[in-house]
Amino acid sequence: xxxxxxxxxxxxxxxxxxxxxxxxxxxxxxxxxxxxxxxxxxxxxxxxxxxxxxxxxxxxxxxxxxxxxxxxxxxxxxxxxxxxxxxxxxxxxxxxxxxxxxxxxxxxxxxxxxxxxxxxxxxxxxxxxxxxxxxxxxxxxxxxxxxxxxxxxxxxxxxxxxxxxxxxxxxxxxxxxxxxxxxxxxxxxxxxxxxxxxxxxxxxxxxxxxxxxxxxxxxxxxxxxxxxxxxxxxxxxxxxxxxxxxxxxxxxxxxxxxxxxxxxxxxxxxxxxxxxxxxxxxxxxxxxxxxxxxxxxxxxxxxxxxxxxxxxxxxxxxxxxxxxxxxxxxxxxxxxxxxxxxxxxxxxxxxxxxxxxxxxxxxxxxxxxxxxxxxxxxxxxxxxxxxxxxxxxxxxxxxxxxxxxxxxxxxxxxxxxxxxxxxxxxxxxxxxxxxxxxxxxxxxxxxxxxxxxxxxxxxxxxxxxxxxxxxxxxxxxxxxxxx
Amino acid sequence: xxxxxxxxxxxxxxxxxxxxxxxxxxxxxxxxxxxxxxxxxxxxxxxxxxxxxxxxxxxxxxxxxxxxxxxxxxxxxxxxxxxxxxxxxxxxxxxxxxxxxxxxxxxxxxxxxxxxxxxxxxxxxxxxxxxxxxxxxxxxxxxxxxxxxxxxxxxxxxxxxxxxxxxxxxxxxxxxxxxxxxxxxxxxxxxxxxxxxxxxxxxxxxxxxxxxxxxxxxxxxxxxxxxxxxxxxxxxxxxxxxxxxxxxxxxxxxxxxxxxxxxxxxxxxxxxxxxxxxxxxxxxxxxxxxxxxxxxxxxxxxxxxxxxxxxxxxxxxxxxxxxxxxxxxxxxxxxxxxxxxxxxxxxx
Numbered sequence: 001x002x003x004x005x006x007x008x009x010x011x012x013x014x015x016x017x018x019x020x021x022x023x024x025x026x027x028x029x030x031x032x033x034x035x036x037x038x039x040x041x042x043x044x045x046x047x048x049x050x051x052x053x054x055x056x057x058x059x060x061x062x063x064x065x066x067x068x069x070x071x072x073x074x075x076x077x078x079x080x081x082x083x084x085x086x087x088x089x090x091x092x093x094x095x096x097x098x099x100x101x102x103x104x105x106x107x108x109x110x111x112x113x114x115x116x117x118x119x120x121x122x123x124x125x126x127x128x129x130x131x132x133x134x135x136x137x138x139x140x141x142x143x144x145x146x147x148x149x150x151x152x153x154x155x156x157x158x159x160x161x162x163x164x165x166x167x168x169x170x171x172x173x174x175x176x177x178x179x180x181x182x183x184x185x186x187x188x189x190x191x192x193x194x195x196x197x198x199x200x201x202x203x204x205x206x207x208x209x210x211x212x213x214x215x216x217x218x219x220x221x222x223x224x225x226x227x228x229x230x231x232x233x234x235x236x237x238x239x240x241x242x243x244x245x246x247x248x249x250x251x252x253x254x255x256x257x258x259x260x261x262x263x264x265x266x267x268x269x270x271x272x273x274x275x276x277x278x279x280x281x282x283x284x285x286x287x288x289x290x291x292x293x294x295x296x297x298x299x300x301x302x303x304x305x306x307x308x309x310x311x312x313x314x315x316x317x318x319x320x321x322x323x324x325x326x327x328x329x330x331x332x333x334x335x336x337x338x339x340x341x342x343x344x345x346x347x348x349x350x351x352x353x354x355x356x357x358x359x360x361x362x363x364x365x366x367x368x369x370x371x372x373x374x375x376x377x378x379x380x381x382x383x384x385x386x387x388x389x390x391x392x393x394x395x396x397x398x399x400x401x402x403x404x405x406x407x408x409x410x411x412x413x414x415x416x417x418x419x420x421x422x423x424x425x426x427x428x429x430x431x432x433x434x435x436x437x438x439x440x441x442x443x444x445x446x447x448x449x450x451x452x453x454x455x456x457x458x459x460x461x462x463x464x465x466x467x468x469x470x471x472x473x474x475x476x477x478x479x480x481x482x483x
Numbered sequence: 484x485x486x487x488x489x490x491x492x493x494x495x496x497x498x499x500x501x502x503x504x505x506x507x508x509x510x511x512x513x514x515x516x517x518x519x520x521x522x523x524x525x526x527x528x529x530x531x532x533x534x535x536x537x538x539x540x541x542x543x544x545x546x547x548x549x550x551x552x553x554x555x556x557x558x559x560x561x562x563x564x565x566x567x568x569x570x571x572x573x574x575x576x577x578x579x580x581x582x583x584x585x586x587x588x589x590x591x592x593x594x595x596x597x598x599x600x601x602x603x604x605x606x607x608x609x610x611x612x613x614x615x616x617x618x619x620x621x622x623x624x625x626x627x628x629x630x631x632x633x634x635x636x637x638x639x640x641x642x643x644x645x646x647x648x649x650x651x652x653x654x655x656x657x658x659x660x661x662x663x664x665x666x667x668x669x670x671x672x673x674x675x676x677x678x679x680x681x682x683x684x685x686x687x688x689x690x691x692x693x694x695x696x697x698x699x700x701x702x703x704x705x706x707x708x709x710x711x712x713x714x715x716x717x718x719x720x721x722x723x724x725x726x727x728x729x730x731x732x733x734x735x736x737x738x739x740x741x742x743x744x745x746x747x748x749x750x751x752x753x754x755x756x757x758x759x760x761x762x763x764x765x766x767x768x769x770x771x772x773x774x775x776x777x778x779x780x781x782x783x784x785x786x787x788x789x790x791x792x793x794x795x796x797x798x799x800x801x802x803x804x805x806x807x808x809x810x811x812x813x814x815x816x817x818x819x820x821x822x823x824x825x826x827x828x829x830x831x
Contacts, residue, residue: 050721074724081722087576087714089769098712102724109708135768155723 001026001159001187002047007056008211009042016042018211019056024159029182030189031198034208035232040191043208044163047189048079060159074102078152082163084144092139092147093132096122099154122153126180142173149177153184162190166197195232196248199223200241207231223247263391263441264355266345272324273340275299275357275387280330281439284399288435289317289333293399298331299437301359301385303340334435336383337361342478344470346463351455352445353391356463360384360471365414365428367421374423384410384468386436388460394440398450402438402460405452409461410434413468494767499780503558506784510554511546513791515799518542518550548685556689557681557790557804558783559696560749561759563741565782568756569763569775570703570738573710574731581756582742585735586651590624591617591746592677593655600662613747618695621743624651625735679752679805681790688748695744702737703775706730710771752786752805754812759785762815 002024009017016039024030032040045051047058049065058065060076068076078099099122100115123129126146136144145165152160160181166174178201181188192198198205199219207214207222209231215222228236228249236249267274280295290296300321310316317335318328326333338361347355361383366374388406411429421428450457492498512518526543529536536543567582575585582588594617597603605612628651632643663674703710709730712720721727745752759782760774767773789807796802 048722050718069724070721070726071724074722079718079722081718084715084719087769089764090711090714091768091770094711094768094770095715098708098715098719098723101708101712104708107705151719151723 001028001061002189003057003059004043004047005057005059007043007046007053007058009039009046009051009054016211017046020208020211020213021056022206022213022216024187024189026158026187027185028187028203029201030187031202031205032189032191032208033195033198033205033231034214038208039211040208041163044079044161044189044191048077048161049073050079071102074155074157076157077159077161078155078157079161080145080149080152080163080165082165082167084148088135088137090136091133092128092136092150093119093123095136095147096132096150096154099151102155118154118156122150125153125184126150140173142169142177145169145173146177146180149180157186159187159189160184162188164191164193167193195223195228195236199246199248200244220245220247223249225249263353264389266357268340268343270341271303273301273343273357273359275389277389277439277441279441281389282394282399282442283332283437283439284403285332285437285439286435287332287334287437288314289321289328290331294332296330296332296439298326299387299439300326300331300333301340301343301357301387302333302335304335304337306337308335308337332437332439334385334437336385337363338383338385338475339478342471342474344467344474346467346470348459348463350459352459354456354459354463355389356460356467357387358384358464358467358471360468360475362414362419362428362431362472362475364431364433365419365421366430366432367424367426368429370421370424370426374421383431384434384471386410386434386464386468388436388438388464390438390440390456390460392440392444392456393442393446394438394450394456395446395448398447398456399438399440401454401457402450403436405450405457405460406436406438406464408452409464410436410468413465413472417469417472419472490766494773494777496776496780499777499784503780503784503787506787507554507558510557510787510791511550513795514545514550516542516545518546522546552684552686552689553681553790554787556684556692556748557786559689559692560681560745560752561755561786561789562779562783563696563699563745564752564755564786565759565763565778566700566703566775567738567741567745568782569760569771569778570706570710570734571756572760573771574713574734574738576714576716581754582738585625585628585648585739586655587621587625587628587739587742588746588751589652589655589659590627591621591743592751593624593658594618594620595747595750596659596662596677600666615747617747618743621739621746624655625739625743627651629732629735677751677805678803679750679808680793680801680803681749681786682794682801684748692744692748695740699737699739699741699744700779702733702740706734706737707771707775709734710775714769714771750803750805752808754808755782755786758812758815 004020004022007017007020008015020043032043034040042051046053053066065073096119100119103115104110120129123132126149128143128146128150131139131143136147139147165181166177169177174197178197182201192202202219204216204218205222206216207227214231215227223238225236225238228234235252237252238247238249241248262278264275264277267276277297280297282293283290283296284293285291302317302320313335317333321328321331321333336359338359340359343357343359345355345357347353386406388402390402394402414428414430419428420426447454447456450460452458452461508520508523511523512520522538522542523546525536526538526546528534529543530547564582571580571582571585595613598613598616603612603616608615628647631647635643635647709720709725712723712725717727760778763774763778763781767777786804786808789811790804793802793804793807
């Protein structure tokens with residue numbers, strides 16, 4: 001559709017584009033990204049023929065752009081500028097009608113039914129039909145931009161060029177406009193400032209830096225931390241969109257000061273064990289409240305009676321947390337029927353500081369390998385709750401490996417304590433409602449991996465193994481006392 | 484925007500034509516000797532269809548040779564200045580722009596003052612030396628402005644043209660002052676010419692102006708859609724396929740023909756090109772499809788009525804018509820400016 005070949009451009013002394021080449025395919029949503037002064041707008045101006053080519057060639061639909069007449073070109077390419085000057089006294093429809101200019105003859109222009117239909121369709125497409133007789137100056141910024149888009153659509157172009165189309169728009173307006181563009185099925189070339197919006201909407205991206213095309217490819221290929229660091233000269237972290245297979249990036253605003261010596265406090269009473277961290281920890285957990293990945297400062301292991309039953313345990317737990325003055329946004333909360341006074345702690349301070357807290361009840365121990373033989377569906381209380389705090393910087397993979405390592409260590413502890421699945425009479429690997437928290441301070445030493453043979457994995461396994469054994473001993477002792 | 488009854492009434496070609504016709508009749512009727520509408524009607528019929536008439540020969544002579552050419556010239560010049568005003572405002576995207584901003588009228592005025600100063604009289608041109616020299620000067624000035632702008636900036640941005648217009652106005656203004664200072668006994672004639680007048684021009688001046696009037700008007704009426712496009716800025720105009728340089732030149736040339744021709748036959752009559760487009764825009768909105776023809780009609784009407792006032796208010800003496808248009812135009816313009824500023828800042 002569009003072939004840019006070896007294009008260079010200079011304003012007097014300043015070279016703004018250097019040998020830029022890329023191709024935009026038909027129907028593609030193509031994003032141009034780069035820091036200020038990287039030549040993005042100049043590139044769009046060359047494509048819209050607002051600036052004349054100095055060096056290199058641009059082909060649109062196989063034909064060199066300089067061979068098109070102005071009207072021919074306007075039927076092919078429409079431009080939505082960053083900001084449209086509003087001329088006082090024009091209605092929305094009058095502005096959209098301008099888009100039909102290239103279809104009318106010079107000498108005896110005739111306004112046809114088709115012109116009228118296209119204008120009406122364009123107004124409907126941007127959902128401004130009800131405001132077509134309103135004056136432009138009475139519209140909001142977003143509506144004006146949509147009116148300008150309707151004008152561009154009325155040109156019935158093959159390609160739409162956009163220069164930061166969502167500038168000065170609020171979030172809702174931005175997505176409304178972009179959804180509209182995405183649905184239009186036009187070939188779109190757009191400058192974006194927001195890397196994440198570009199990632200969400202663009203099929204492919206072009207990175208410009210100092211007038212050079214640094215990279216061109218899909219968002220998944222280009223949005224990696226080192227690429228962004230080199231193009232935008234800023235530190236960003238990549239993460240994944242929660243519901244779409246799209247990468248997102250986020251900034252690290254400033255370097256956190258290292259935490260002081262005391263990283264966590266433990267408070268303990270009859271109803272709960274509360275571990276509070278001095279600064280937020282990044283958490284991966286299977287907890288009832290705050291499960292999954294989040295940042296948290298408070299970790300609650302709450303004792304509930306053996307016969308605790310609740311339709312909405314999570315909501316009830318949130319209520320409980322609020323009553324005790326915890327902010328559920330910053331809290332990871334679990335329940336256990338085990339007496340929380342039997343909690344076992346283990347810690348180590350060698351290369352890194354680690355701290356593990358385990359409550360264990362094995363009344364409902366399960367051998368995962370034989371569990372398919374079991375007929376019960378509803379889990380009865382047992383529960384081994386494991387909290388692991390690590391003063392280190394873990395990668396996403398390291399979090400998962402830490403979880404695996406901890407689980408294996410727990411299984412081994414159960415094996416060595418000869419915990420039996422009461423239904424299959426085989427050695428159990430856990431209980432039916434176990435829960436684990438991996439919390440890391442995300443400062444200090446960086447660990448890419450935390451498998452069983454890594455230095456950090458070894459420490460995790462050791463502490464979990466020891467603490468779980470202690471907790472099982474205490475549980476058994478209490479059961480024995482009661483008997 | 485809810486429209487008042489007056490706005491609705493005026494936003495209509497029939498009303499505008501009716502008002503123009505009444506103004507023309509009034510223009511012929513009112514004067515040192517009052518002439519009833521019926522006599523005007525009879526005389527016109529007699530002139531065109533040779534119907535019998537009871538109107539005395541002296542009265543019909545006044546109508547045909549003096550009043551009618553004067554009123555027609557006033558109408559054409561008013562219409563021309565208003566059209567040129569609309570064109571420059573649309574093209575320059577500047578509501579305060581007028582035919583004088585780009586310096587064409589100053590050029591024409593310099594040409595005229597030169598004729599007075601050196602007592603020029605080309606035998607081929609005869610008594611038309613003054614208007615033709617003025618038109619040539621207007622055209623030369625326009626070409627100079629365009630060339631200068633193009634040299635300064637490839638794109639011919641509007642701001643540049645306005646700036647160069649200001650430079651030219653300042654330079655030519657002082658040139659005229661210099662010549663006036665040297666001229667001595669010719670001073671009064673030059674000054675009265677500079678103030679503008681449509682008095683005692685006769686049909687010959689009308690016929691001299693008509694070719695420029697027709698070419699200029701047609702040129703602008705053919706560019707209504709381009710004028711609308713330019714109102715949204717050159718970027719938008721270029722994006723929808725307007726051939727920028729070509730259309731800009733055509734519009735500027737048409738508007739300058741109208742302005743140059745008008746200045747040549749009637750001197751510098753200010754404010755018509757500023758006030759009429761503004762007023763008309765309030766009535767019909769900014770779309771040139773309606774703005775251009777309505778400004779044409781109201782511009783003509785305005786100058787005919789201004790001329791009536793000019794020759795009756797201190798009768799038997801006459802005021803220069805430019806004095807009247809400035810007296811009416813300047814305060815009205817101030818109000819319009821005030822309103823548009825208030826609108827811009829969002830208060831009501």
